Amino acid sequence: MMDISGKYLYTIRSANGVLVENLQVYGKSRTEADDKIRQMYWRCEIISCDIVKDLKARAPHIKMQWVRP
Template structure:
């Protein structure tokens, strides 16, 4: 059985007080679901742009030892 497909959508919005928020990532099965979730969080916001972010590769988590070795160089 396949897991449900969830896609992330990147939004650029203007809040009701006029602040612009860039790169706001909301997961959803489709754009309509993501917009509905966004409107629950940011009521009366104006959506300026929406981009579908699919198949992004996760970068491996950096270990503490790797960070220390970078600092001590």
């Protein structure tokens, strides 16, 4: 998996077996984000990790033009 700076979305299983979803962590790389998760949730199992896409950057540009009646 490529390391990309940004926000990462995690699903983990904590040490006591509870499933925790939608954890969002910023990191310069996937490795740094993993380390932050493991500091907050000691002995957790990372089930999935995805990069969060920046929706504002992908918004279409709409050009408005005023038309006189």
